[in-house]
Amino acid sequence: MTEYLLLFISTIFVNNFVLVKFLGLCPFMSISTKPETALSMGLATTFVLTLSSVSSYLVNEYLLVPLGLEFLHTIAFILVIVAVVQLTTIIVHKNSPLLYQVLGIFLPLITTNCAVLGVALLNVQEKHGFIESAIYGFGAAIGFSLVLVLFAAMRERIIVADVPIAFKGAPIALITAGIMSIAFMGFSGLVKS
């Protein structure tokens, strides 16, 4: 039980996907202008990452490894993740219009994101079991959402700040992200990974 908790905490803070592993930077920069949309994006990411982590584990463990097809990891994972996410989207759209309105437009954005494939491939690389894979995917998504919402809240204030013209917009956002990344390095002593 403690291992799972440690894995969860370390995935959120120490090995944060965005600020330490630099995965999923595209949605991090582009969907982080308002905290509300950032939260929606975070929820969609949590959904997709957990789903992709679990489904790619199952495919790898019960299909690719027994048949000796480990070299197909990347392409098989992409196929499975896209199909499973698309499938869930269709069902959610029909059965829960409200949930679809919150997540809907963000799901296709995040599905083919590198963080999503990254979590599946890292699971294989670190030889995670089923529960560990699920926790790893969920923790990565929580870490992503946390950073995204924090960053969005900061960007909202930066917009009204008196920034030199050359630094307005994307440059100051990148600088902020860099400083945030340095701050997250401070967590590296928290959990042994």
Place this chain on the structure above:
Amino acid sequence: MIEITAVSVLGGFALIFGLLLGYTGVRFEVEAEPIIDKIDAILPQIQCGKCGYPGCRPYAEAISIGVAEINQCPPGGRNGMLALAELLKRDPKPLNTECSKEPTETLAVIDETSCIGCTLCIKICPVDAILGAPKCMHTVITQECTACELCIASCPVDCVNMMPIPQTVNTWKWPYPSEK
């Protein structure tokens, strides 16, 4: 041997998922609001964004819930607006000129043949961009003019006009980041 397994596994995956997605697509089909589709069909679908919405479909959605007016689509023109008015049973309105206006840089130009040399525009110009003397023809110093349009009203013979500055390779510059 391994190649055949690999190809058949991936092919089988793709086939199963394809069939599954096709089936669920039909089984869980969601009927969209038909009125949005009808509005969307009238709009010209060039996604120019002049209406203030990201594309034709978002504009159609905004019209359907009554947030947007029907006269915000310059490419659709008068006919498009009339078709929308007919469909939605709203009163036709003239096209919103704000939507078709593109911000261009302009400059005051004095028509020198009709200038009577009254010096009124010289007094009103806030940046001293007009050169001239009483009873002599006036002219605008192009580098100084800020296109504030104050001189237009002051001229008793209406000889000041705003002219768009044609963009050339030498005058074009990157927009400021804040204007994007």
